Amino acid sequence: MRRGSGGTLGGKRDNKAAFVFLLPWFAGLLFITAGPIVASFLLGFTDYNLIQPPTLNGLDNFVRMLGDARLHNALGVTLIYVVVSVPLQLAAALALALLLDRGLRGLAFYRSAFYLPSLLGSSVAIAVLWRQIFGADGLVNQVLAMFGIEGKGWISDPSTALGTLIVLNVWTFGAPMVIFLAGLRQIPVMYYEAASTDGAGKWTQFRKITIPLLSPIVFFNLVLQIIHAFQAFTQAFVVSGGSGGPSDSTLFYTLYLYQRGFANFDMGYASALAWLLLVIIAAFTAINFWAAKFWVVYDD
Structure with a gap:
């Protein structure tokens, strides 16, 4: 009742x-x-080695970061990785989305095929495969040898090791590509028809119509991929064997955090590093939201 x-x-x-x-x-x-x-x-405010009980040490872990040379190097490597790989990845994703938006036959197949690297790119298997491809006797050097070019160990050379990981991240463009494709499908065709009637070429239509109307999607993908890039770990761990080598050229921030916490049992310092990473990601996200008002167009 x-x-x-x-x-x-x-x-x-x-x-x-x-x-x-x-x-x-x-x-x-x-x-x-x-x-x-x-x-x-x-x-983060303790001295803790996973075996003995933690003891308070105040701000010692955070002060210690100021003189940690390997931490500074890890920050530099990670920033280069983020600043270079994310724009290249988004550019590749947008280019493929524009191509698929033309209405290719078998679109569902191509969309799934191009999305697949995003699912596999962070896996151990792909990282192992990548190490083999860019090794001294890998596929890249075999292709170069066909043209009479002598290759090198791309993974073992400090000047190119990080570049191979950047290429790997660019290759995982599937997720932002699918989002770009969905955004392109929402742009009314009449805008392009009107611009074409006024004599605007394809490049002008892309700059004046596609990019402004797609800017919220670009912003969304940019924020997500920057966060994802800062958290990259598996690729560097597998390719370098967990060392971040050669010469710390692939020492990502997350890899250094892992080394401090689980290799050196310095869990208090590792916890402080984790919170520093949170602050860095939050700062980049806040900057992106602040800058969005200058270039993101919301069509009401």
Whole structure:
């Protein structure tokens, strides 16, 4: 029997059922997400080696970062990786999206095929394959040898090792490509027809119509891919054997964090490094949101 309109037995039962179904999510949020986040923040102010109980050391871990030469190198390597690979990846994704937007036969197949690298690019198997392709006897040098060009160990050369990882990240353009393609499909055709009637060429249409109307999608992909690039780990770990070599040329920030925490058992310092990475990513995201008002166009 139902009570008054202010509250019913059926409504209370529905609320209880909702709480029961939401309970696993709340438990995961508390024990798997929120709990470790708070713990890592507290550990950032301790000296902790995973074996003995942590002891408070105040801001020592953060002050220590100022004189950590390997940390500074890892920051530089990671920044180069982000600044170079993300724009190239988005450019490749947009170029392929424009090509697929022309209505190719078998579009679903091509879309799936080009998306596949995004699913596999961060896997250990692809990283191992990449190490073989760019090795001294790898596929790249075999192709160069066909043209009489003597190759080298691209992975083992400090001047080119990071470049191979940048190429790998560019190759994983599938996810932003699919998002770009969806955005292109939302641009009204009449805009292009009107521009063509006025005598605007393809390049002018691309600059004056496609890019402005697609700018929110570009911004979305830019933010996501920058965050993803800062978190890159598997590729550098596998290619360098976990060392970040040669000569720390592939020492990503996350790899150095892993070395401090799980190789040197310096978990307090590693926790502080993790929070520094969070601040860096938040700063880049905030800068992107601030700059968006100068170039992102929202068509109301």
